[in-house]
Amino acid sequence: MSIIYFLIGCSVLLALIFLGAFFWAQRSGQNDDLYTPAMRILVDDEKPAEDKK
Template sequence: MSVILILIITSIVVATVFLGAFFWAVKSGQYDDTYSPSVRMLFDEKKKSKGNE
């Protein structure tokens, strides 16, 4: 029975840490730019070759 209690407490602690990391990421602006990743694939990147500099 004590092993189940330890596992439950450990899982709650791990879940709380991940939830805190998620809120920190949202607060620091990690998920602000939602437009440019979807449009980035539409633009061609010009690659420089050694002969065309």
């Protein structure tokens, strides 16, 4: 029975770590622009390599 208490404590601790990481990501601006990264793959801004002889 004591192992269940230990596992519940570990799961609560892990949930708090993930919650803290989520709030840190929100505060640091990780999710400010969700549209641009998805559209970046459609824009071809690299010039083709020229043959050097």
